[in-house]
Amino acid sequence: MNRAAIEQYAIDNLNNVTDYLRIASISAQNKGIKATSTWIMEQFRQLKAQRVEQWTDQGGNPVIFAELAGNSDKTVLFYNHYDVQPPEPLEEWHTQPFEPVAIDGKLIARGVCDDKGELMSRLTLIKYFQEHGGLPVNLKFYIEGEEEIGSPHVADYVAAHAADLQADACIWEGGGKDEDENFEIVCGAKGAVSFNLHVQTADVDLHSSLASYADNAAWRLVQALASLRTSDNKVAVAGFYDDIQPLTAAEQQATQAMDFNVEKVQANYGLKRPLITTDPKTELINGSTMTINGLEAGYNGEGVKTIIPKQAQAKLDCRLAPNQDPHKIVELIQQQLIKNGFEDVKVEYLLGEQAGRTDLEDSFIQLNHTVAQQVYGKQHVKLIPNMAGAGPIKPFLDYVKAPIALVGIHYAGSHPHSPNENIRLADYQAGTCYLAELLTAYGQN
Amino acid sequence: MNRAAIEQYAIDNLNNVTDYLRIASISAQNKGIKATSTWIMEQFRQLKAQRVEQWTDQGGNPVIFAELAGNSDKTVLFYNHYDVQPPEPLEEWHTQPFEPVAIDGKLIARGVCDDKGELMSRLTLIKYFQEHGGLPVNLKFYIEGEEEIGSPHVADYVAAHAADLQADACIWEGGGKDEDENFEIVCGAKGAVSFNLHVQTADVDLHSSLASYADNAAWRLVQALASLRTSDNKVAVAGFYDDIQPLTAAEQQATQAMDFNVEKVQANYGLKRPLITTDPKTELINGSTMTINGLEAGYNGEGVKTIIPKQAQAKLDCRLAPNQDPHKIVELIQQQLIKNGFEDVKVEYLLGEQAGRTDLEDSFIQLNHTVAQQVYGKQHVKLIPNMAGAGPIKPFLDYVKAPIALVGIHYAGSHPHSPNENIRLADYQAGTCYLAELLTAYGQN
Numbered sequence: 001m002n003r004a005a006i007e008q009y010a011i012d013n014l015n016n017v018t019d020y021l022r023i024a025s026i027s028a029q030n031k032g033i034k035a036t037s038t039w040i041m042e043q044f045r046q047l048k049a050q051r052v053e054q055w056t057d058q059g060g061n062p063v064i065f066a067e068l069a070g071n072s073d074k075t076v077l078f079y080n081h082y083d084v085q086p087p088e089p090l091e092e093w094h095t096q097p098f099e100p101v102a103i104d105g106k107l108i109a110r111g112v113c114d115d116k117g118e119l120m121s122r123l124t125l126i127k128y129f130q131e132h133g134g135l136p137v138n139l140k141f142y143i144e145g146e147e148e149i150g151s152p153h154v155a156d157y158v159a160a161h162a163a164d165l166q167a168d169a170c171i172w173e174g175g176g177k178d179e180d181e182n183f184e185i186v187c188g189a190k191g192a193v194s195f196n197l198h199v200q201t202a203d204v205d206l207h208s209s210l211a212s213y214a215d216n217a218a219w220r221l222v223q224a225l226a227s228l229r230t231s232d233n234k235v236a237v238a239g240f241y242d243d244i245q246p247l248t249a250a251e252q253q254a255t256q257a258m259d260f261n262v263e264k265v266q267a268n269y270g271l272k273r274p275l276i277t278t279d280p281k282t283e284l285i286n287g288s289t290m291t292i293n294g295l296e297a298g299y300n301g302e303g304v305k306t307i308i309p310k311q312a313q314a315k316l317d318c319r320l321a322p323n324q325d326p327h328k329i330v331e332l333i334q335q336q337l338i339k340n341g342f343e344d345v346k347v348e349y350l351l352g353e354q355a356g357r358t359d360l361e362d363s364f365i366q367l368n369h370t371v372a373q374q375v376y377g378k379q380h381v382k383l384i385p386n387m388a389g390a391g392p393i394k395p396f397l398d399y400v401k402a403p404i405a406l407v408g409i410h411y412a413g414s415h416p417h418s419p420n421e422n423i424r425l426a427d428y429q430a431g432t433c434y435l436a437e438l439l440t441a442y443g444q445n
Numbered sequence: 446m447n448r449a450a451i452e453q454y455a456i457d458n459l460n461n462v463t464d465y466l467r468i469a470s471i472s473a474q475n476k477g478i479k480a481t482s483t484w485i486m487e488q489f490r491q492l493k494a495q496r497v498e499q500w501t502d503q504g505g506n507p508v509i510f511a512e513l514a515g516n517s518d519k520t521v522l523f524y525n526h527y528d529v530q531p532p533e534p535l536e537e538w539h540t541q542p543f544e545p546v547a548i549d550g551k552l553i554a555r556g557v558c559d560d561k562g563e564l565m566s567r568l569t570l571i572k573y574f575q576e577h578g579g580l581p582v583n584l585k586f587y588i589e590g591e592e593e594i595g596s597p598h599v600a601d602y603v604a605a606h607a608a609d610l611q612a613d614a615c616i617w618e619g620g621g622k623d624e625d626e627n628f629e630i631v632c633g634a635k636g637a638v639s640f641n642l643h644v645q646t647a648d649v650d651l652h653s654s655l656a657s658y659a660d661n662a663a664w665r666l667v668q669a670l671a672s673l674r675t676s677d678n679k680v681a682v683a684g685f686y687d688d689i690q691p692l693t694a695a696e697q698q699a700t701q702a703m704d705f706n707v708e709k710v711q712a713n714y715g716l717k718r719p720l721i722t723t724d725p726k727t728e729l730i731n732g733s734t735m736t737i738n739g740l741e742a743g744y745n746g747e748g749v750k751t752i753i754p755k756q757a758q759a760k761l762d763c764r765l766a767p768n769q770d771p772h773k774i775v776e777l778i779q780q781q782l783i784k785n786g787f788e789d790v791k792v793e794y795l796l797g798e799q800a801g802r803t804d805l806e807d808s809f810i811q812l813n814h815t816v817a818q819q820v821y822g823k824q825h826v827k828l829i830p831n832m833a834g835a836g837p838i839k840p841f842l843d844y845v846k847a848p849i850a851l852v853g854i855h856y857a858g859s860h861p862h863s864p865n866e867n868i869r870l871a872d873y874q875a876g877t878c879y880l881a882e883l884l885t886a887y888g889q890n
Contacts, residue, residue, distance in 0.1 A: 203715025270648025303473030
């Protein structure tokens, strides 16, 4: 394998990545979905894929399915998504979010790490293989357009198309390097559930002089929210943590072997406050959280407007560990609010997905580990039970029944979901090489 | 006095009011200030006022001062303001806020009750008097353009122009009828202070999977705010209520004699929850409150965006009783936040004014009472120690040293500061008659 040639090839073909990044494909705002899915299908047609299909039978944004034949009987299924997070707040970008630019060895644009760069690394490698003797394994791609809004249709599509999706192994999106530059092989994902809280106290906003007797939706929301969190930042909802499946001994060991450098984390994000846990590694792998994503009530413009807001709302998510059920979690929260005296605070379930994990001892995971040690260096590879983020892994585990490895091109400063999202070109090159070695080894396995 | 003629005259000259309402004069957004002040000066010129001046020497939006000679040696000073609250939320208006329309005997527009209708009632009456034998008293007008942003320059202007403003009595804006259709003579105003809370926990919004260890500005703000309010909705700030001057026996009696109809209040505003006090009358007159006017953090658009907001802010005001100091109150809040462990939550003082009250036994207040009983009926008049709202009364009490009566044309459904602000034309007519009788009686006094 000529790694230097692949690294050069990745850079020579970078216009593929930038073309893709220029298409704003924001599922939360229903923007650019058709343009992006059409563009991706065209890429697979240019690669002469045996099958290129757009699935729409289960509703939602189309799923792109593609299949390419290789030189062995092994089949690897790739999961990617073509949608990205909204770019807001726009004023915090140093460049335009949908006009990719390369500065200081970094490629900057919304979606470049999550997850357009990874798909393009994979397609570029296919082209390279095709020009150098063919693909070492059969490849399938499942590329959805709703990952950033919680993949509401993935379970239906995977169940309906289970036969199409059969594979010996899956490679996911979203891996990369940690704060200490270790390459991570991640074996699962957390679950997540998104929901809104909403409260209305009057038909109209009131003059704030009436605060002498009239309740205030913003105060109700603040007091209701505060009642769900302890002063040491735990979730104060009865039963919230009960269903979490404890880590196995191997998972505990892998978890504690993870690097987690507090100083680097604080510097990367400019954290102003101490960490809210003394065991961040275990919390990242097997903890469950409740996060306020957004808060809104009343007047937030210039100057003062002395009103009592008639309504207030919060957007929240919970990150879930294996065995926590999204619907049950939201139900527990609603029950706790009622117990706490906030029966007027309504909980609206938006979407959720369960966590999922592949066994660390699985042979495909172990192959990833071996190849990664060759490519990134023996001391610079970590096996991680699951990522802290969520992903629609569970339906694939249930229906494809193949091991799943999450490997990718992120680094600790990639800022997924935030302004100035970026990847380092060196990571893009190395990730393409890694994949070349992995698929080659798997084909010879 | 021909009351029917005055009532007709008020309606015949209603185009004055609607012309004035069409000029959006929003101090919080710095809109329409010049156009409005110019328009008002032109009105006084048309009325052949002896003095029409625009004061700008103390900064801020110009103050309009005007003086008109009458048939007695008594001088009455009117206080009005030409600025209005921002019209937002626009989608809740049934008509356009700056296109006044009369529907079902109501005139609807931003500012019609607070306080453009009252000024126009007064100017219309001047014209009527001029056409029917002259003004019964000398009149002065102090019309400012910063009332809705807390009158930051009024104390300076009143101190600098104390000689110009000397008068025997003052008539303020902002009175009217209560829920039970009683005409109120209000003898003072509460104070108020506006401030922001702001917290920042990171340099960037974070992916919410990092909630396992990273703090969240929205949670910090929610927990900080909740720590300032008890479960029974009192302000939980040490010393907050300490300086409040207790009501005198006469004030207590007047307070308890006020009408307060819980069912009507709830229906007027569509309140969803019980009142937060068992003694709303005393709270309205002499209570102090802390109100969240606005809350904002993170992502509040369509769909989901699973971030940890890096910053969060709240806009608040406190309504103050006589003797509470705005600066001290905000200082107490900052100290309490530090005591509660929220030293990272910053308090920003915006603006404040002290409460002020005229003695209920004052002869000008008593004259108002007598005249009001004649115009509105003996059983339908209430003396109120002070309004629940704030107003820049204190500097006038300090420098003009004259009694102040707040009388006007509101009713309980006027919705000042809210969408669909309106007055009833019958109240506009009656209020103009009332003023005619009051000024005539005062001139003969």
